[in-house]
Amino acid sequence: MKKNSESVGNLVEGRSELYIGLALAVPILILYLYAFLFGIDIRGTWIVGTLTTIMVFFVGAISLDLEVGSMGLPNFGKVGFFAIGAYTSTLLYSEWGVPFPIAVLLALLLSAVVGYFISIPTVKLRADYFAIMTIAGGEIIRLMLAYEKRWLWVLSPAGTNTQVITNKFKIQFTGFFDQVIDLTPFNGVTILIIRIIIIPIELFDSLLGSNLIPAGWKVTDFTWGNVFLWEILLVGVFLLISLLTYWLVQQIRKSPYGRTIRAIREDDITVTSVGKDVARFRWQITTVAALLAGLAGVMYATTFGAFEAAEFRPALTFQLYMFIIIGGLGNSKGAFAGTALVTMFLRAGQVDAVKENFSFYFGPDTPLLGPILEFLQLDVFINPFNLRFVILGIILVLFLLFKPAGLIREPKTDNEKYLKLLTTEEREDSDLAVSRRQSLTERERIDEEDKAPAKEGA
Amino acid sequence: MVLFSFDIFSHTGLALIYAGTLIILTIGLNMVYSVLKFSNFAHAEFVTAGMFMSWWVLQILTFAIPWDTTGEHLINNLFIQATFAFVMVGIIGVLGEVLVYGRLRSFDASSRSFTVASIGIGLIIRNFLAMIFGNFPQHGLGGTSTPSLPFNLNFDIKLQFIRRHPIFGSQGIFITSFQLLIIIISILTVVVIDYVFKKTKFGIAMRATSDSFELADVCGINTKRIILYTWFLAAGITGMGASFVRATQARFSSLDGFFLLLPIFTVVILGGVGSFRGGIVAAFIIAFSREIALIVLTEIQKPNGLEDTIEQTLGFTVTFAPAYADAIAFVVLIIVLLVRPQGIYGSVEATRARV
Secondary structure, eight states, X not given: OHHHHHHHHHXXXXXXXXXXXXXXXXXXXXXXXXXXXXXXXXXXXHHHHHHHXXXXXXXXXXXXXXXXXXXXXXXOOHHHHHHHHHHHHHIIIXXXXXXHHHHXXXXXXXXXXHHHHHHHHHTTBOHHHHHHHHHHHHHHHHHHHHHOHHHHOEEOTTSSEESOEEOOHHHXXXXXXXXXXXXXXXXXXXXXXXXXXXXXXXXXXXXXXXXXXXXXXXXXXXXXXXXXXXXXXXXXXXXXXXXXXXXXXXXXXXXXXXXXXXXXXXXXXXXXXXXXXXXXXXXXXXXXXXXXXXHHHHHHHHHHOEEOGGGOSHHHXXXXXXXXXXXXXXXXXXXXXXXXXXXXXXXXXXSHHHHHHTOEXXXXXXXXXXXXXXXXTOOEEEOHHHHHHHHHHHHHHHHHHHOTTOSSOOOOOOOXXXXXXXXXXXXXXXXXXXXXXXXXXXXXXXXXXXXXXXXXXX | OOSOOOOHHHHHHHHHHHHXXXXXXXXXXXXXXXXXXXXXXXXXXXXXXXXXXXXHHHHHHHHHSOOSTTTHHHHTOHHHHHHHHHHHHHHHHHHHIIIIIHHHHHTTOOHHHHHHHHHHHHHHHHHHHHHHHOSTTTTSOOOOOOOOOSSOOOOOOTTTSSTTBTTTBSOOOOOOHHHHHHHHHHHHHHXXXXXXXXXXXXXXXXXXXXXXXXXXXXXXXXXXXXXXXXXXXXXXXXXXXXXXXXXXXXXXXXXXXXXXXXXXXXXXXXXXXXXXXXXXXXXHHHHHHHHHHHHHHHHHHXXXXXXXXXXXXXXXXXXXXXXXXXXXXXXXXXXXXXXXXXXXTOOOOOBOOOO
């Protein structure tokens, strides 16, 4: 009976997660599809760009999730390690001629070393102080990268020193695999699918008289465009890297080591009392996370080619936080779900067709509100560029309020393996203790503990 | 040969203005930090909102009141702007508490949840303001004018004393009456808030709430109402301060608040969480160390300065960019957190229970 109700409870919970996931994913996918159909000419490249961006930020999000979700250290300076990875690999390879694999290894090593030295003094701090300290550390790294002219600025083609760093890896990589892959054979199949998609939009257009579908756009206009072979190879390599990262983090989480760090997150004093060196676990995880963030930085540099220090502001860290909070803390699948959804949403908002069709202007000329707006001196311009961040902020807050576990919740530790080692009597005792502990609230439990000796006395 | 030809008076003026800015913007964060115990990153957006609100009321009044000699003091009036910003930003703070933070508190969320929620709220406020008022200053709307005052206190001592002084340069104290007023108001606000916190019943209730919600509840304090008042005061004072800051600047943008966030945090932590007088001392330390760093770095970078000397003697360049002065606040922050996490006057236990 009890078991039955439990499973029903699980089912209902699983369903609500499914519904929330769908409610979030379907509009984003529709928006992305809309941008893909009507806003983009070089569609193959755009898809490839989305995939690579998702994978770059996925590695970054996993690295943050390992630290925040599993370890409970709110690191707000992740972007600093991104920057170290990106700068080191790019400068070593493009400016100093170090072979790319060695440059990447050195970049990873450097970010791990910096992570280690930063973590040694900081892991002792209280969580909110740790947050502020890491954000300050990230800003210091950014300022140094921005202004250290001699070592970190490069000569631009115009002959002047510039802050903008160019990663030449993609360009040189292109030389080997520059066959153009024509995607036109796929057009016929895709057009059939698009016809089905477009009918509701046309209906919507004719009903409301809006112009969501640009004038003169025909289904047959759809082309995939061309993709370079190296672009596909890059996606493959990135996929391999992110799968490896995923596997590594899963191994850490599944191992006894992972259980210990989760225990530290829940209650570090108890863990200390059973003889674990909590500070050691903290700096180890921080160093591993720094290394992974450096890897994400290398991927960032390779993907975006040219970049400068101003891109590595705390806003990037905040974006990573959005990914993992929406996806679900302490679990890599959640990190992927969050990263994919938010990245697609942000990318779709940048497309011109979306910008034009989803912008609204309310000024003094607006029919009803006009006089009020004129009195208030307001020109309200609802534009996707800002609107997408407002929506993201609202989604983030809603998740924190109503679904703190995120889209995909952290898997519970499987204790059965260890409970099997107990005798039946010990097992019953432990079951009883656990069920009693779970059924009572904190206050009731304290009351009960207070009552227990009194009963014995009576 | 003059070794240092920097302009000590104008640098002092700049440092004083920066210190005044930090003092008044710090109070709100300090209140929230000490009573509610989480780092509120949305504070940056309270600053931005204050700037926009004070600018907005200027626009409304310009439109509503005919601009002639009688209306001038009414239209571009610092106190009207400050009051409007106080009320509007205070309402934003209360809304944040009612809609988000209060609910989070009701199910005992961790302080990390609060911080991430404050990031989300900050994102909403900043982009919402940008949608309503436009992305300053990209759209060419950023020009502001100094509010008119019925009196003029400009210090014009440069003509008499130090015009051709061999060491101190050619400028006088570059500080207008308006900026002086802001520094005075900042310090006065701190004194008032400190008094309220220490002596009045409301302040005592606030401190009791900050010690323990449950104990305060048991003692008959309406903690929910106290928290709402805290948010209104904290956000409101920040908005008021931001309206002053906007008036001293030539232009402002929706990112200004964010750039001030870390210096503000530094001042709170250096002064000690919960100590408003510590905030004054810390603000002066931060402002003056920034200004001194700026002077020193500029001197080093000059031709035949230390940077050139190093390059000639040692053969490699080390850059001492004046922009590194911005990092001074962060360096101070890190040193304080490592050496004395409770700050100058604070008594809060900042480090973890040592493990």
